[in-house]
Amino acid sequence: MAKDITLFWGSGSPPCWRVMIALEEKGLQGYNHKLLSFEKQEHKSKEVLDINPRGQLPAFKHGNNIVNESYAACLYLESQFRAQGTPLMLDRPEEQALMYQRMFESQTLQQKLTDVLFYNWRVPEAERHESALQRNKEALKTELQLWEQHLQKGPYLAGKSFSLADVIGFPAIAFAFRFGLSKDRYPQLDQYYTLLKDRPSIKASWPPHWQENPQGMDTLKEF
Amino acid sequence: MAKDITLFWGSGSPPCWRVMIALEEKGLQGYNHKLLSFEKQEHKSKEVLDINPRGQLPAFKHGNNIVNESYAACLYLESQFRAQGTPLMLDRPEEQALMYQRMFESQTLQQKLTDVLFYNWRVPEAERHESALQRNKEALKTELQLWEQHLQKGPYLAGKSFSLADVIGFPAIAFAFRFGLSKDRYPQLDQYYTLLKDRPSIKASWPPHWQENPQGMDTLKEF
Structure with a gap:
């Protein structure tokens, strides 16, 4: 399943880091990812804009589902992979x-x-x-x-x-x-x-x- | 159940309005609520600070559970009252x-x-x-x-x-x-x-x- 996932990210960006922690916790290691440089303006490159028209990182895709907002991606991952890895949603x-x-x-x-x-x-x-x-x-x-x-x-x-x-x-x-x-x-x-x-x-x-x-x-x- | 819910709110505040829409959609009419005036600084009153130490509206409580952040309150209400009112979570x-x-x-x-x-x-x-x-x-x-x-x-x-x-x-x-x-x-x-x-x-x-x-x-x- 991790092979269906693509993440473009920047080093030290809290929104990117959140999504990466969620991916690790849900046992989704092996996802496609690419580290981009904010300094070189790589977050404004075509490959990012194709996923995230705001030209921001993270740019995140699961199959055809695009979820770039980091909170959204974390909630989505927990919901889609509920039974896998660490349960991140508390139920009480x-x-x-x-x-x-x-x-x-x-x-x-x-x-x-x-x-x-x-x-x-x-x-x-x-x-x-x-x-x-x-x-x-x-x-x-x-x-x-x-x-x-x-x-x-x-x-x-x-x-x-x-x-x-x-x-x-x-x-x-x-x-x-x-x-x-x-x-x-x-x-x-x-x-x-x-x-x-x-x-x-x-x-x-x-x-x-x-x-x-x-x-x-x-x-x-x-x- | 609505009797367990208390909301302090301000007129025209989008965060307050969101929570009120969620309460209506989940069929929770009849909850306790109090309209406060931002102009009169009522959001800094003791009754608000007792629930929301940030002195902000909304201040929201369900039983003993305090959820003041408006996104948090909407997600919480949908989760706690899933089978009631409008289903607000899309599953596909x-x-x-x-x-x-x-x-x-x-x-x-x-x-x-x-x-x-x-x-x-x-x-x-x-x-x-x-x-x-x-x-x-x-x-x-x-x-x-x-x-x-x-x-x-x-x-x-x-x-x-x-x-x-x-x-x-x-x-x-x-x-x-x-x-x-x-x-x-x-x-x-x-x-x-x-x-x-x-x-x-x-x-x-x-x-x-x-x-x-x-x-x-x-x-x-x-x-």
Whole structure:
């Protein structure tokens, strides 16, 4: 079945990473994939645009079914391969409620990380304001503190079991540590990160340029 | 069962509206609800913060299960009340793929609408730039044209059947028309809007301040 699957991806992109973790967890190793370079603008190439008219990665196809949005691809994979690999959907109502809640709160965490870490990349020089960046930093700090509280009821994002919430949320948390988040100030986040980073699905999909250069930047050191 | 459900909501908020459409479609009329005023900052009141520490609407609770993120609440409701009301999950793989894809693309549409319609509200005066607003407008135009193409394979967002994609996507499209989007330049979007606006679940949850004042602004007239 994995032979019917094609993924175009970029190294270190949380949306791509999510889909790759889901593929690993569902036992779909051996899918077709191609690593593309954002720097070389390969995400705007014809082979990507043929699948994803937005020219974004991931570009994902299962048979003739195209599912480029990363949340969509994770939900679709769990639904289509429910009986295979790790069950990623929690069925008990209270666990399922928390799973869905954390899945979508992860978007806010990812957005707030992006608003700080890629501020200069996203905002043209003439439109940058120190006041805006400061506000983004404050918002990110508040968000990280919220997640530190969330994880007091761990060990996973939705409680006792690994689930779609982790498939989707882990890359954001890994991103924070890659950019120097303090393990001492965020012990729950660190414990979560440490628990998951050697999980086979996550290890197998670890961003190659993070492997080559294990030392990230320290933008979040003071957070 | 509806008596176990509590929703705090704001009029015209697409995230709140989605959850209300889902509740109607699943036959959960009679749930507890309270309309709050964003202007009066009621979303920061204790009764909201007790459910949603982010101080945002919707704040949603089913029994002891809290699911405030609107996508999460819609997915949860469909899963918990699968056999009741309208089936909102499409099961055929190709329909399900499209349903998930459109659900999450709707976020981009909503974001791009927000970036234009609420630019002045979101960006402090000293940080506003005409160049940024123009860029947001161009991005929104491109996005609307993409949706116009999407709907050539209608009548619903995921094809033949009403689904979670419509529950989630309709409020964004209604928003565009509320702000004056041209029916002539976007005939497919207009056809979709016209098909859905009188659907019972949507009529029952129509934003009260839109009912009181049916004429919206014309910000998108030239789009």
